C-alpha cells in the first residue's frame with residue numbers, strides 16, 4: 014500500500030468503511046457471507062489500529078528527539094477493559110464508525126460487544142493503573158505502563174445454584190488486535206541458584222549470580238491514546254518464554270523430557286493472574302512473577318537510556334518510576350543489582366540514583382494484606398537480592414541507630430526483615446527505604462498511614478509523605494459508558510468538561526431548571542431500562558426501571574460489608590411481612606463482584622445475597638416492592654452498564670478500612686447519590702457535594718478504634734436490638750437456605766462472636782439512614798436536584814487531577830505535545 018499515511022489512515026467515514034472491508038478480506042481472510050461477528054469486530058479493530066499507528070510512531074519519534082523525561086508506572090495489574098470503543102472516542106471518530114457500520118448493515122453495539130476485555134487485574138488497584146495511563150496520555154506526559162501479559166486474566170464468574178463458579182478467562186483466544194509483539198526487545202531474567210563472591214586481581218570485589226533458571230521476557234506493546242490529541246503512549250506487558258540460549262542439555266544431558274518440562278515451566282510465569290486482592294503467603298510463583306516483570310522493565314529502561322547514549326548515573330533524571338503498591342517493590346533491589354553488579358557503579362552512587370528514581374503508592378491499611386515473603390523462599394528464588402536487601406538494611410539501620418540511640422525496639426520495627434518469629438522480608442519497608450516519595454490514595458488513608466501502618470517511617474522522613482487522592486477517567490466512565498448524559502452535558506455547557514472535569518460545576522445552576530431536571534431523569538431512566546434488560550437476560554429476574562436502583566458493585570470482602578446491605582434488605586422484608594400494606598417506594602438491590610476463589614466467607618456472602626433474592630423476588634406479599642439480584646461477572650464491561658443506571662451508590666465499608674474506593678467516584682459522576690461511611694474517599698466526596706447531598710451513617714475511625722479498645726461484644730448489640738435479632742435469627746434458622754440451618758452458620762457465628770468489621774455496631778445507623786434515603790427518593794424533584802449536584806461537583810475525582818498532583822509533587826515530568834508525522 015503506497016498511499017501516504019494521511020490518506021490510508023483518514024478519519025472520515027468512507028475511509029473507515031474502506032479499510033474495514035480491506036481488513037475483513039486481507040486480515041481475517043473472510044468475505045461478508047462467511048464472516049462471523051467476531052470477524053467484523055476484528056476487521057473494525059484493525060481499521061482503527063491503522064489510524065492509531067500514525068500517532069504511536071509520531072509520539073515515539075517526538076519523545077526520542079526531545080529525550081523526554083518519562084514516567085514508568087510499574088503495576089502487576091492493568092484492568093484495561095475493552096479498547097475499541099475507548100479508542101474511537103479518543104480519536105474522535107466514534108460517531109463516524111457507528112455510522113459506517115450501520116451503513117454496511119451491521120449492528121455497531123453488537124460489534125463492540127464482541128471484544129473480550131483484557132481483565133488483567135483484580136479490582137481497584139488494577140483499574141486505577143488503567144485510569145492513570147489514560148490520563149497521562151491525555152495530559153501528554155511521556156509514560157510507559159509496565160506489567161505482565163497474563164495469558165489468563167481474572168476468572169469469569171458465573172452463579173450456579175446461588176454460588177460463585179469460576180471459569181478461566183481465555184481472553185487471547187481469538188487474538189488481540191491491540192498489541193504488537195516486540196521480540197527484538199526481549200530480555201533475559203535469571204532465577205534461583207547461588208552467588209559467588211570474588212576479589213579480582215585489581216582489588217575490586219565482584220559478585221556473580223549463577224542462576225538455576227533463565228526466562229526470556231518478550232514485550233507486547235499496546236498504544237494508549239490521549240483524548241483528542243496526538244499522543245499515543247505505550248502499555249508494555251511482558252510475556253515469559255523459554256529462552257533459546259540457555260543450554261538445557263548441559264544440565265539435562267540426555268534428559269530430553271526434563272529439558273522440555275523446564276521450558277514449559279518457565280512459560281508458566283506469565284500464565285495466570287493471581288485472583289486474590291490480598292497477599293497470600295508462600296506463593297513462590299507469585300514472587301517470580303513480580304521479579305520477572307520488574308527485571309524486564311528495568312532492563313528495558315536501561316536499554317532505552319543506552320539507545321539515547323545517556324549515562325546510567327542519570328537514570329533518575331530520565332525515568333520517574335512509580336511503584337503501584339509493593340508488588341513491584343523488588344525493583345529497589347533489582348535496580349541496585351543492575352547498577353552495582355552489572356554496570357559496576359559504586360554502591361553509594363547507585364543508592365542515590367535508586368532513591369531518586371522510585372516513589373511508592375500504598376493501597377491498603379489492612380495488616381494481613383501487607384506483603385511479606387518468608388526468608389527461605391526469598392533466598393531460593395532471589396539469592397542475590399536477599400544479599401542486597403541485607404546490605405541496604407544494614408546501612409539503613411545504622412542510620413536509624415544514629416538517629417535514635419538505644420531504641421532497639423524501633424530498630425526492630427523499622428527493619429526490612431521481620432525477625433519477631435520466622436523471618437520475613439517486609440516489602441513495604443523495602444519500598445519506603447528505596448523511595449523518595451510515599452503516598453496514600455485518599456486523605457484519611459494517608460493520615461492513617463502516617464499515624465499507624467507507616468508511623469515509624471513517617472517519624473523518620475515526614476517529608477517523603479504526601480496524599481494523592483485517587484481519580485477515575487471521565488473518558489471511559491462518562492463519555493463511553495454514558496453517551497446519553499454526555500450529550501446532555503455537552504449540549505448544556507460545551508465539551509471542555511471532558512478534559513477539565515471541574516467545569517461540570519457549570520451544571521449547578523441547571524439543577525434549578527425543571528426542564529433540565531426532567532431531561533436528567535429521562536436519561537437515568539433510559540440507562541436503567543438498558544440495565545434492566547441485561548438483568549432480565551443474566552439473572553432471569555424482571556426489575557422495574559422506575560424502582561430505585563440501589564447498587565453495590567466491588568470485590569466481595571468482609572470489610573466492604575456486602576452482608577450489612579443484606580441485613581438491611583432482610584429488615585425491609587420483615588417490615589413488609591409485618592405490615593403488608595406499608596407504603597414503600599419500590600427498590601431494586603443490585604449486587605456484583607468477585608470473591609477470591611479461596612475466600613470462603615466471601616463466597617458465603619454471595620450465597621446469602623442470592624438466597625435472599627430467591628425468597629424475596631418470589632414472595633407475592635412483597636408485590637414487587639423489593640427485588641434483589643446478583644449480577645454475575647462484574648467487570649469493566651459490566652461496570653460501564655451499571656454505573657450510569659444507579660440511583661444509589663453503596664459505599665459502606667467499616668471506617669478506616671477502605672483506602673480510597675474508586676467505584677464511589679464513578680457512581681457520583683454518573684449522578685448516583687451515595688450512602689456511605691466516613692471512609693476512604695467517601696469523606697472527600699461528601700466534602701465536595703455537601704453534607705445535605707450525601708447519606709452519611711456509621712462510626713468514624715476514632716469511634717471504631719475506641720470501641721475496639723473498650724472490648725467490642727457484638728452479641729450484646731444483637732441482644733439489645735430486636736430488629737437485628739430477628740434478622741440474624743432468620744438467617745441462622747435457614748430461612749434463606751431452604752431450611753438448612755447449618756449453611757450460614759459460619760457467617761452468623763462470626764458476626765455474633767467476633768464481627769471484626771462492626772456490622773452490628775453500625776446496623777441501626779445504617780437502617781435509619783436508609784429510611785432517610787427512602788423519604789428523599791419519593792420527592793422526585795429533590796432527588797434529581799441532588800443527583801445533578803453530585804455529578805456537577807465530581808470534578809475533583811478525575812484521574813487527570815490525580816496525575817497533575819503526582820507530576821507536580823513527585824514526578825516533575827513536563828508535558829510533551831506531539832506533532833503528527835505525515
Ligand code: 26M
Nearest residue numbers: 137138287289290291292376671672673674675
Ligand atoms: C498481592 C499478592 C499476591 C496476590 C495478589 C495481591 C494483590 C493484588 C491486588 C493485593 C492487592 C490487590 O489489590 C488491592 C486493591 O485493589 N486495593 C484497592 O486499591 C484501590 C486503588 O487505590 C483503592 O481505591 C481501594 O480502596 C483499595 O482496596
